[in-house]
Amino acid sequence: MPSRAVLATALTVTILGSLFYLSSSSTSTFSPERLAHNMASREYDASLPLSFTLSQISKSSPPSLLITLKNSSPDKTYTILKWDTPLDPAALHSGIFRITNQATNKELDIPRLMLNRKLPPSKEDLEEIAPGTEHSVEVVLDKPWMPTEAAKYKVWVKGTFKGVREGSLAEVQDEVLEKAGGEGWQTGIFNSGSLVLEVE
Template sequence: MNTRTVVFTALAVTLLGSLYLVYSPSLSDFSMPGSDSMASQGVPGLEFTLSQISKSPPSLLVTLKNNNPSSTYTILKWNTPLDPHAANLGVFKLVDAETGKELKTDVLMLRRKMPISQDDLQEIAPGTEHATEIVFSQPWMPETPGKYKVRVEGVFRGVWEKAVGDVKENELAAYTESPYNNFPFASEEELLIVE
């Protein structure tokens, strides 16, 4: 091999290596399933808050706030505190304030009707909130007076970063592929007094 061939080969390898480094994805572009830090933090700007509005029967006002300054979200209510069956879906975690013992919640297994209806969706624009009342009158709820720490916890089944009218039927049918599917939600604890 002559010197000219060696120099040309070295230059070609260097050039190809440089192009590879410039145009190849970096390691930070790759993530393992379940390791997405955004997913572990929940949907950006959405926050659940709780406040007691009645002691007998014990009732909470659950408020979903959209603190995101620019994003409108459409939420699939299923298995969230906005679900009409929320009190029996295990999204509310109650702990006896005196003993620290968590109350066992009877969880309903529901068969959902498809296609998803407009009643199953909630649009929430930037800077707005949506509230719903939850009455704790289910058989698993204690009837004796007491104090309980309550919070909500679970995962969204479907969230789209768009107005409800912009969510297409095929997106609803494939709700498990929505951008924020399986993103968690949670609230701070609130004291629930039962009289």
């Protein structure tokens, strides 16, 4: 039979491991693994009436885009977690942009950064969009990876809504934010289709 010393050591390791797990689970630092765990039981909803379209604002270098999110539902308001969507202030670092030189068909190498998010999200990380309305943001392609020479490019955005909730922003309470990307939230894929971007 195992000695008492061995049993005591095993028990200590088990307790310390449990405490480490609980401590790690309660941290407020965002990790892709934690959000992925929240999303694991969510099914992608292909029927979400939310879509992005692109238009060009400026052709001068650096060029700029107007990215518009439309809610085509006639009667439902949605609240969206902006992370990793074009509405995210860090959108150019999130890997959702695809840009291809139209003449060479060569895709630009756009680096994706690991962003240090905080959980739960704040209400500033959310966007409400009412039935039949649009919300637009301007994105300036001013990063080092964007070529400055005159050319035409095909550009589009493609990714995943990490959290979409039916209802208004005012209805999102703290306990709902705690479950962002999990229970009570939907996920869905967005793909804007391509725009020919001109750089002069």
